[in-house]
Amino acid sequence: MSSQPKRVPMYVQLKNFILNQMKNGTWKPGDKLPSENELAEEFKVSRITVKNALADMVSQGIVYRIQGKGTFISDDSSESMMSFEPIKTDSSLIAFLMPRLNNCFTANLMTGIEKELADQGYNFVFRLTHESQELENKLLKELVTAGVSGIMVYPVDGETFNHEILKLTLNHYPLVIVDRYLRGLDTNCVYSDNYGGAYEATKHLTELGHASITFISTKISGTTSIEDRLRGYEQALIDAGQFIDYRLRLLDLGGGMPAVDQIQTYLRENPDVTAIVATNSTIGLQVMKAAQLLNLDVPRDLSIVCFDDYEQSNLYPVPLTYVDQNEMNIGKEAVKLIVSLIRDRSTEPRKLMLPNKLIVRQSTAINPRSDGSATAGVLLSEVRP
Template sequence: MANSVKRTPLYKQIEMYIYDHMRNNNWEEHHKLPSETELAEQFNVSRLTVKNAMQNLIDKGLIYRIQGKGSFISDQKGEPLLYESGPAEAKEKLIAYIVPLAKTMHALQMINGIEEQLTKQGYRLLLFKTYNSKEVEKQVLQEAIRYNVAGIIIYPVEGETYSEEILKLSLSSFPLVIVDRYLRGIETNCVYASNTKGAYDAVSHLLQSGHKKIGFVSTQINGTSSIEDRLAGYELALAEHNAPIEHRLRRTHFHLDQVNNIISTGSIEASVKHELQEFIGQNPDMTAIFAVNSPLGITVMEAASDMGIRVPEQLSVCFFDDFMFSDYSRIPPTCVDQQAYLIGQAAAKLIAAVIEDPNQERRKIEIPTILKVRSSTALCETKMNCAEC
């Protein structure tokens, strides 16, 4: 009697073929695999056999599928990545909101706008925080998927020019809305403030008050469209008012974590204050400063005060984003209000619409800003070195 030979099932042969290419580094992370048709022809099997093999690899987290694009090698080493949007009825009525921090008035107003609008439309909100870490953002995106959410609203980490996780979701037509900014090169639904116009209005206010030498202070610019657009608004206002655009009047490399120390601990980072004092001291003809956010704006005002420079008599200061009880601060600030509640409300409406029709045309919604003129800005004529204006 002949010895029976146990043959490897055909679908297992396909699995081993793909696994061997991965193990030998022939196919690296995010390499696109041959199509099911190509594999079926190569192994002389049916597409169903190939489909079973591919599904097993997905379940093991070795590959992931992007609807309409194909299958790819995963980098998750065991964590399945399958971003396919199913019908809304098949999912929980849950929406994930992913945000760097939730401590500022801006962040809290946006959360309220999202939550209240989603409640009206029959959804519940799951909140995730990334602490402005790209790695944490990647993890919570995957966690949100495991919760079987119907859609995701995300406030990306600062400096993010490209996110593979967001790209995968977007390409698979998963219901996704980005708030606060847009990601260049990635077609997504997004809702954000009129950053260029907001900065333009603030700097125009300073120029109309007689200032010509206006500083620009920001965190790192590259990769964050909202900051890039605020710089564009600053330059546009200067150009239209025939004021010089001088790079010496910029400080644009501050690290967000250092700047946000005032939010997390209530105290100003000493190194940031010291550098701003050097910046002010090196440019005595600078009569006004525009900052891209409230932590930087507050730090500028404190830095000037410690130097004996009076705001607004000797230095006018305005910035993006209001803060809690600002009207009652020692010097109520002139600031650009992003209308964060309206951004959140619009994002909630948009994600609900996308859930109903994931294949609809991607939309960018821009919410107008409001310039609130208070006591931190004044006419240049009231300043000591008026001849320099």
């Protein structure tokens, strides 16, 4: 582990400069501060960095703004200054924020992170965000203030933008997004090839002669991993010469009724469906349960492919064919990336997309309703019992 002193973010350095000018009497209550452009030029930083520093000081009551006139030292700034402390970095701590820890994927991801952190000589701080972006932002602020060296974030579902992550990224704070990326935010991230995984899963089904293949997921909007899986599914259908049928998708699972009931209703209303691409193993198992309740045989009547394995899957009568994202490796690579950022904060943001693999098991078979021209797609991928 590097013994180099950890760099304090630029917006904190700027706040310290202003506070020092106030403490030594250079700037007094009522004085106007230099403009944002002047401060940005003096410190060789962007205006957004200056805005972040001043915004924090406004919230603390140290300075105040008058629209069109500028920023001024507050009359009661001395009291507010007493509570301000520069960040002290604990070089041994790296934090990880995750919305939930409730399946094999998240457990294996956590294991990969913990093992690599230990190998790298760092200690681990873990916090659950419980699918709340508000809590996520609160924890980000608390962890930065506590002085952790860096933070890894598995964003909550549906998160399209995060102002706290943007601020930290602009200030070159060591931060890595895990499992996905945030569109329009140029930040460090590590994720699997969701598009390619869904493409291969769908291609496997089309090669088995399936033409009515449904894509099932929870709410899709804003979650780039699911959005990319939908794109991969659609492209595989197009490449197989099939039309995109918007009836063949269920994109709000669990939104209004129990998931198994919702899937049963969908399958009853769409009896031509012979195959399912599920965006995670929980949904895959829910499809399996719904098929059982409808007396549909898997895979004779319905083939199922999902993302990710599940606990003791080898003990199930019909183990699901799945896309293996190698989540332990995602965790390890996320740690390697954040450690490199801690050692050199000047590194340009990197997006690291890792390969995945289709593991074919007993839940997929040749469509008996096809014309017999389907090839045995299982020969194209690894087969596991």
